[in-house]
Amino acid sequence: MKICIVGGGLAGLAFAVSLSKAVAEDRDVEISVVEQRDFSSRGATFGLALNGQVALQDICPSLLEELKNIGILLPTGGYMLPWYCVRDGLLEHARRCQNVTIFTNTSVVSATDKGVDDILVTLEETSADGTVNTTTVKMDLLIGADGVHSSVRSLVGAPPAVxxxxxxxxxxxxxxxxxxxxxxxxxxxxxxxxxxxxxxxxxxxxxxxxxxxxxxxxxxxxxxxxxxxxxxxxxxxxxxxxxxxxxxxxxxxxxxxxxxSTIPLNMETGWGGKGRITLIGDAAHALRPASGLGGSLAFEDAVLLTRAITKHMDSDESIDAALREFESLRFVRCQTILEDQTRIAESGYGTAAKSFKWTPEYEKWVFAGPDADLKPPLNMYVGDEENVAEGGAVKRETNHRVLAARPTSSSISLSSSLSSS
Structure with missing residues (x-):
């Protein structure tokens, strides 16, 4: 199986390390990480929340310990870290993986899912002298981990960031x-x-x-x-x-x-994946930076997508069905946290009518990590008698059922330029 991960940020590298570890004994799995730029040290402060720690414990326990040693422990139990320290740690571990190859200064400009055996992915590599080399390769899976302004998101026709x-x-x-x-x-x-x-x-x-x-x-x-x-x-x-x-x-x-920018999740547009293409991290559910949960949700994505793919490899389930199952599992959780973080962010700017304090039940659910219950607790905020998110728990359950019933395969022809994330 050949897998192309577009994006060498936190989501893409975490998934590469996670999947490599899970299929270490399978020499037929080849993982390519395609990054548009070189790896620089630019980046903001990163919050590694408790749910991200649970996911990283699954992905790479030694990296989690490294990050704890250099991070600032917060009252919430999370750690404050320079973003590039997290990225560089994942990059180092990804480079050690024998079945992972990393390409820099390389963009995905088109992809065609033939709906039969493979996806034709066209890559453009820009050399130091400005020369552009174009090549088309066959892949079994294409994973969009290329940030809020994801080119892969554009390739599958999903709505752009807001x-x-x-x-x-x-x-x-x-x-x-x-x-x-x-x-x-x-x-x-x-x-x-x-x-x-x-x-x-x-x-x-x-x-x-x-x-x-x-x-x-x-x-x-x-x-x-x-x-x-x-x-x-x-x-x-x-x-x-x-x-x-x-x-x-x-x-x-x-x-x-x-x-x-954010990428809202709603019933009309769904997760955004199609055929043997799916999205993870900010490419699927970019959050407002309020409680440092964006990267941690990306690490959860990496764990659960790895489980979905390995489950497919061990059964007769189609890979399309495995990807749709992954998206369905993630939808309600990511939608809930995305809406919550928007409220908290706006209250920080003084534009919301109230501040939002999590109930103990909701906090426990957020920080539970990849194995959290599919549905959030009814009460999200202290003082609320019921979930304040629009539609409440009943609508969320309905969303989950409908998403699970979406078509598991399709034939698509796609082309787009890779944009800056």
Missing amino acids: SSHTKCWRGALNDLPPHLSHVLDIPTGKMIKTESGLFGIFNFNTSMAGFVSWVATSKNLDVMTPFEALEGIEDSNDLTLAQGLLEASTQQEREFFTTL
């Missing part, structure tokens, strides 16, 4: 100027409200000497720089601190921004 109308800048400093050394006294993190968003400071000094990262967000899309995003900070000391961190950062960090 903007949350929030600009975001990120940066990190390994060597603070003397006049900013007091930042290292901040306990773990500090969130400062601005007129149009938030400015966050994350202190990793206790585990990574002198390392600090920051994030600036703005709901005003007319704001052009992170300095403008600081407008409205009331405390002069906070304003001076935020400005100092921006000034000490690189020009690239001050200029590069993303517009945060």
Whole structure:
């Protein structure tokens, strides 16, 4: 079996490591990871929640221990980490896998699922001198793990990401100027409200000497720089601190921004997979960054998709049916958490009518990991008499049944350019 994973981020690498471990004795399984760019150290602060730890324990226990040793333990039991540390750890373990090959500077430009034996995948590799080499290969499976602006999502005709109308800048400093050394006294993190968003400071000094990262967000899309995003900070000391961190950062960090987007899950569009193509991580269910659950859900995807594929290999079940079963298992859980994180994110900007505090039952369900019950508890938030999510538990159960009954195979002809994630 030949499997092409598009995207060398957290979801793609976690799935590659997970599947490689599960099929280690099967020499006929070949896993290719295709990444559009080189592996740089750019990235935001990453929250490894308890459910992500449960999944990583299944995927790669030694990596989980490595991350715990360098992360900052949070009151929730999660860990705060630099994003690139998580990615680099997964990348190192993926490179050790004998049946995993990683291609960088390579894009998927088209894919045709013939509905018979294979998928024809056309790849474009850009060399250092700018030369583009195109090749078409046969694959048994195509996995879209290429982020919120996924090209594979476009290939299968799934709806594109939806903007949350929030600009975001990120940066990190390994060597603070003397006049900013007091930042290292901040306990773990500090969130400062601005007129149009938030400015966050994350202190990793206790585990990574002198390392600090920051994030600036703005709901005003007319704001052009992170300095403008600081407008409205009331405390002069906070304003001076935020400005100092921006000034000490690189020009690239001050200029590069993303517009945060999500990928809603609903009955009409479903998960997005089709035939022998499926989606994982942000390509399937990108969340608002509220409680650090996006990466952890991606790790859950990796575990459960691995189980679905190995189950198929050990039975007469078609691979199409195995992928649809995986999507059906994930739909309600990811939809519930996605909607929850949107509410919490908006309440952080002061646009929601109330704050949302999880009930103990819901918190336990969120943090349970890959083997959590399919349906969430009825009460999600303290003070609610019933699940506040639209449609409630009955609608969620109906969604699950309908998704499970979706067609398990199809013939599709697809073509698109790989976009930046």
